[in-house]
Amino acid sequence: MPDSTSLNANNLSIENGYLIDGSICNYYNKYSCQAVNVRMEYVSPEIDSSMLAQYWSVGFTTVLFLWLFSVGVGQIIKLVRNA
Structure with missing residues (x-):
């Protein structure tokens, strides 16, 4: 037991x-x-602000690039459909 x-x-x-x-x-x-x-x-982590800025920049530029790419593809599809 x-x-x-x-x-x-x-x-x-x-x-x-x-x-x-x-x-x-x-x-x-x-x-x-x-x-x-x-x-x-508690173990406080050392925050490296330059590394945070690099990650944020990569994420922001990736989202911006994907948005612009989608707008461009949409314009091409619209052009082909209306031609």
């Missing part, structure tokens, strides 16, 4: 992450508990 446990935790917000402080108790014996302390810190 698997060991049945319950978890009671208090989540406390700290400056760069979270601190989880709680206890794990046996389901059948509430006096048999173990303390649990977990600290999770």
Whole structure:
């Protein structure tokens, strides 16, 4: 039979992450508990603005090119249909 446990935790917000402080108790014996302390810190990614600008430029020019290409193809189809 698997060991049945319950978890009671208090989540406390700290400056760069979270601190989880709680206890794990046996389901059948509430006096048999173990303390649990977990600290999770945020890792802030280094944002390279020049790389972001390059990605944005590639995306924007791709959308603009596809739109202009579609307009050109539409004009050619319109010209052929009306000829």
